[in-house]
Amino acid sequence: NPEEKAAEILALETEIANVQWPREKRRDRDLTLNQIERAKLSDDYPNFDWDTYFAQTGYKVPELNISQPEPVKAVIEIINDTALDKWKSYLTYHTIKNNAGLLSEDIYLANFDFYGTTLSGQQEPRPRWKRAVSQMSGTQSLGFAIGKIYVNEYFPESSKTQMAELVENLRTALGQRIDNLDWMGEETKVNAKEKLMAFRPKIGYPDKWQPFEGLSIKSDDLVGNVRNLRSFFHEESVAKELEKTDRERWGMTPQQVNAYYNSSFNEIVFPAAILQPPFFDPNADPAVNYGAIGAVIGHEMGHGFDDQGSKSDANGIQRNWWTDADRAAFEAKADKLAAQYSQYEPIEGNFVNGRNSLGENIGDVGGLAMAYHAYKLSLDGKEAPVIDGLTGDQRFFLAWAQVWREKRTEQSMLNQLRAGTHAPGRFRAQAPRNHDAWYEAFDVQPGDELYLAPEERVRIW
Structure with a gap:
């Protein structure tokens, strides 16, 4: 009976979900660092x-x-207390669900009806060619092979050079800002500067491309090809598990419009696809590039100093490099920012989770401050030209706001509020509320909708 099976699977999924830690707790690296020797697993986690x-x-x-x-x-306990037949149903369902995009159109559409329409409000599935490209573009697929083609077509070496200069300008700006922090003592500043100088930027694409020797691909076997890819990467992982960590590997493909900070490697990574308009344009006015990709660079640097990234040192080792007083001062500012974002109400009765999105919000607010500082350094004391009636500062902040424009359904927004670690784009665009220069640029006054009193503005980095 399909209905009975579905009810059993849902009940089992719910039981598993109910024993998980809440998202806020799962973000806390002090709680999630629990190393154990393989030989002691059966002692501490018996009955498996x-x-x-x-x-x-x-x-x-x-x-x-x-x-x-x-x-x-x-x-x-759930594994041992649940009948084998229920596990068979559970695993059968998840095998089909996880491969729905590879199977017949009716299976794909049934899966889309729930995950696309019911959960996200999407009325029409993406064209088949887009689904195919997406399927092949992951890091555990042919993503880096596709990325190599993308880079050759759309990412000139000059963009990589220009981006590297921007990164170093942001590094200089953050170093000066750390020196001038009034809430941090000298001992912690030394450690913070050491970490900053150890940041390893990766720009555009990997220096060494993923090899695919030994991979079997057939033109008439999609499911078999994907299974072969999964086995290929699993076997590669097993073969390298005891080797020294490869710090040259990338966690994103070049064609992904994103960026990330990896605390274990203390690296900031910017794939080629985010180094395109509206984030980056090699021919754009500097104010626009600093307000867009500059703030993204600052955001990723900021992750190294957010509420969790700040728990790792210059070598990516999780340890406390703060004095107690400085950590307390940082936590107080972070709490204030969490409270500020928790007041945002995108949908009536549904608020941003300022605690769960804290790392991203620290990245946005701090990254914007770093980028503005770097932009001012780039002017070398000169006035920026007025372009189309806009000052340099106005263009800087408008560029930041424009990169967060988005269209989304209410269902998608609700999902992000419940489970996402990023605030919706509208509220990311409002990060300048915490920066005095924004008020001066647009003459924002008390009584204006986005005005924050000076004592309510949060300045961390």
Whole structure:
């Protein structure tokens, strides 16, 4: 009976979900760092056949991290208390769901009806060619092979050079800002500057492309091709598990419009696709580039100093490099920013989770300040020209706002509010409320809708 099976699967999924930590707790690196020797797993997490598990995966790792200790123990209980037939139904369903985009159109559309329309409000599925490109563009697919073609077509070396200069200008600006912080003591400043100078930027594309030797691809077997890709990357991971970590690997493909900070490597990464308008234009006015991609650079640098990234040092090791007084001062400012964003109400009765989005909000507010500082340094004391009736400062802040324009359904917005770590674009665009220069640029006065009194503006970095 399909209805009964569906009810069983939903009940099992709900049971598993209910024992997980809340999202805010799962963000806390102090709580999720729980290293354990492989040999002691059965002692601390009994009633699960760990030997068979690792034999099946192929991993021989001598030590690992259990990010959620209590939930793992609870899931082991669920595994042992749930009938085998229910697990068969659960795994069958998830196998079909996870491969819906590879199967017949009726299966894909049934999956889209729930995940696309019901959950996200999307009325029409994407064209098949876009789905195909998306399927092949991931890091665990042919993404880097496609990325190599993308880079050759759309990313000149001159853009990489110009971007590298922007990164160094932002590094200089943040260094000066750290020197001038009035809430941080000298000891912590030294450690912060050490971490800043150790940032490793990666721009555009990897120096060494992902090899695909030994991968079997057939023109008439989509499901088989995807399974071969999964096996290919799994076997590569198993083969390299005990080797020294490859710091040259990328976690995103060049054609992905995104950027990231990796705290374990203390690196900031900017794929080629985000180095296109509206984020970056090699021929654009400097104010626009600093307000757009400059603030994104600052945002990623800011992740190294947000509420969680700040728990890792210059070498990517999780340790406390703060004095107690400085950490307390930082936490107080972070709490104030979390409270500010928690007041935003995109949909009546549904607010931004300022605590869950705190890292991103610190990145936005701090990154914008760094980018503005770097922009002013680039002017070398000169006045920016007025272009189309707009001053340099006005163009800077408008560029920031424009990159966050978006259209989305109410269902999609609700999903982001419940589970996302980013504030909606409208509220990311409002980060300048915390910067005095924005008020001066647009003559924002008390009584204006977005006005924040000076004592309510949050300045961390």
